[in-house]
Each structure stands twice: as structure tokens, then as C-alpha cells.
């Protein structure tokens with residue numbers, strides 16, 4: 001069955017940032033088969049045509065998150081990263097059971113989908129409930145199970161977690177077109193040197209993505225330098241850990257040499273401006289990364305450090321901070337900001353998502369435009385401006401992932417968002433120890 005979706009505006013975010021007013025997208029077997037002016041080619045006999053109105057665009061791509069942390073949303077507000085983790089987050093996570101994680105991920109997926117995010121890159125432990133929730137919800141995910149080794153941290157050391165991640169990858173990669181697997185060493189300061197080397201080796205053998213938190217805070221960078229006599233990117237390079245597919249979350253504190261290292265190894269960056277702001281970590285050098293040709297996407301990070309999963313805010317913050325720090329309103333254009341949250345995210349993850357082009361997965365969202373935020377729209381440029389500078393999750397009405405409608409009229413079709421809220425609300429009390 002071919003599906004034709006017709007809208008008043010279609011933002012393709014293709015290489016030319018083509019906008020169609022009006023436009024249509026055809027979908028068959030989960031893939032985009034045609035994009036164009038709806039008057040140009042009539043729908044073939046048997047095609048199901050949906051006159052949607054509003055605006056169609058690629059689903060947003062969240063490049064870094066720990067969505068089950070909806071269970072600890074807002075924990076430890078006001079603490080710096082090290083104390084936030086050790087005093088507030090890890091003690092609660094030590095009490096987590098699989099069913100808690102399942103509901104945490106379901107709630108995260110409902111929030112992401114409801115706000116127009118069709119792909120999320122996740123790093124968390126408890127692979128069974130995380131993958132189950134991803135598959136149940138209908139979202140597309142790059143899941144890199146967390147691997148770390150912290151004194152006093154919950155349960156197993158890095159070696160057990162690496163084994164678990166290998167088993168998961170070998171059993172499940174390729175079994176569902178929406179679930180992509182990788183490896184998630186937490187950071188240079190939480191995984192020993194030999195662990196970084198071994199994890200990267202396993203990822204490289206499988207041509208899998210390795211996602212790591214990199215140079216997030218200044219104090220963490222000082223610790224790494226004291227321990228190893230070099231920066232985190234230099235250490236990873238010395239262990240051969242940058243030779244495969246690598247996604248570096250944060251990348252706030254990169255000096256010239258680090259920027260060169262990241263660019264030389266084609267390391268992609270997940271820029272998380274909201275989380276970095278809330279934890280007082282700093283502002284990542286977005287413009288410098290883009291100038292060096294680094295693939296950059298945008299991430300929400302976990303809901304304990306953000307605290308929502310609204311990528312619209314992150315996209316806007318990324319562009320605002322880049323313009324403000326450069327004192328240049330052209331530092332990131334409106335089209336450039338939209339690209340970071342869509343196509344750029346797909347490129348950072350190495351997935352063909354984030355643009356509406358023939359042959360790509362049919363991951364798309366429809367926004368209503370009968371709202372003050374889109375009024376007036378006198379020119380095409382203004383419509384783009386409204387989307388970037390005033391776009392919001394509440395305007396997303398419908399979401400398709402791999403051609404399946406997973407949000408219809410603002411409600412998730414495969415999971416029960418209200419039940420997830422009730423489950424998480426109740427389970428969070430137990431995690432607090434009360």
C-alpha cells in the first residue's frame with residue numbers, strides 16, 4: 001500500500017534545504033518513494049491520500065540521551081557533575097529494577113515521540129527492558145548500552161558490561177529495522193584505559209557506533225590530565241579508540257589540538273547545550289566544530305540534567321549560544337539550526353534519517369501551523385524562521401516512523417503515555433528510598 005501525505009508546506013532538509021509549498025511525500029514499505037509538488041504527479045490508483053494541511057518535515061534526531069532517567073527527573077538540581085552523579089543519581093539508580101527501567105524508557109519514548117523526535121540515541125544499562133520499551137513504543141533508536149566502572153557504582157564492572165553489550169549486539173542487531181545497536185563506554189574518567197581500548201576494539205570489529213561522554217566539564221578534564229598526562233581525546237587516540245565509528249557527547253572543553261584530533265578521526269559530536277547549561281559545564285564550541293567539518297547533532301541528554309526531552313529547545317539553544325558567543329547573528333543560520341536537529345543528527349549517528357528524500361526511512365512529523373507561533377507567515381523564509389525560533393512540541397500532531405503512524409492527533413498509538421506517567425510517578429518514590 002502506498003501512502004501519500006500532502007501538506008501546505010514540506011521541509012525536506014535535503015542537501016539544498018528544499019521547501020515545497022505545498023508538497024507531498026509518498027511512502028511504501030517504510031521508505032520514502034517520492035517527494036514533490038502534489039500537482040506535478042497525480043496519485044496512482046490505489047494510493048491512500050491524506051490531505052494533512054500544516055507542515056511536514058523529517059522527524060527530529062536526538063543524538064544523546066538517557067531516557068529511562070525520566071525516573072530521576074530533576075534529581076540533584078544545583079550540584080556539579082561529579083556530586084550530581086555520586087550523591088543524587090547513582091544512589092537512586094542502584095535501586096532500579098528492570099520493570100522500573102522499562103516504564104522509564106516508555107515514558108521517555110512517549111515524550112520524545114509526542115514532541116516530534118523519531119530517532120533517539122540512548123546510553124543506559126539494563127538492556128532487556130530498554131530494548132523492549134524501544135520496540136514497543138515504535139520509536140527508532142541507536143542504543144549503546146552503558147559500560148562503566150565506578151567505585152561504589154551499581155553492580156558489575158566494565159568487563160561484565162562489555163560482555164553483556166557484545167551478547168546483545170550479536171543477538172539483536174539487524175533483527176528490527178528500528179533498533180540499531182552500539183557500545184557505550186560512559187567516559188574516560190569512569191572506564192579504565194584498557195577498558196576503553198577493549199570496548200573500542202569490540203565496537204570496531206562489528207563496525208558499530210561507540211558513544212562516549214567526552215570532555216564535558218573542566219574539572220573532569222583536569223583529572224584526566226593528572227592521571228594520564230594528556231587530554232581525553234588524546235588518550236582515546238593513543239588507545240586506537242577513535243579509529244572506528246565514534247560519537248562524542250558534549251565535547252565542551254576541546255582545545256585546538258583536541259579539535260584537530262576529533263576532526264582527523266571523523267568523530268561525530270552530540271551537542272547538548274541545555275544539559276551543559278544546567279550543570280554549569282560550559283558551552284561547546286559549535287561553530288569551531290562545524291568549521292572543521294565535524295558531524296554535529298543535538299542531544300537532550302538525560303531528563304535529570306535538562307529536564308525535558310524537547311529537542312526544539314535544544315536546537316534553539318544551540319543556535320542562540322553559537323550566535324551569542326560569536327557576537328554574530330550569522331554564526332548558525334536558521335536552516336543550519338534545523339539541519340543540526342534533523343539531517344545533521346542522522347549523519348552524526350551514521351543513519352540515513354533526518355531528511356525527506358527518496359530511499360530514506362519514512363520518519364516524518366506533521367505540525368499544525370494554525371497557531372500564533374506561525375502567524376504571520378508572509379514569506380518562505382519567515383515560515384522557516386517560525387519553525388526554528390518558535391517551533392514547539394505541542395504543535396506536533398502526527399508522527400510516522402518507518403512509515404508507521406506512531407502518534408496520531410497528539411497521542412501515541414502503541415504505548416499508553418498516561419499509564420507510563422503513573423508508573424514512573426509511583427516507582428520514583430521507591431528509588432528515593434522513601
Ligand SMILES: [Zn+2]
Nearest residue numbers: 213249301302
Ligand atoms: Zn549523557
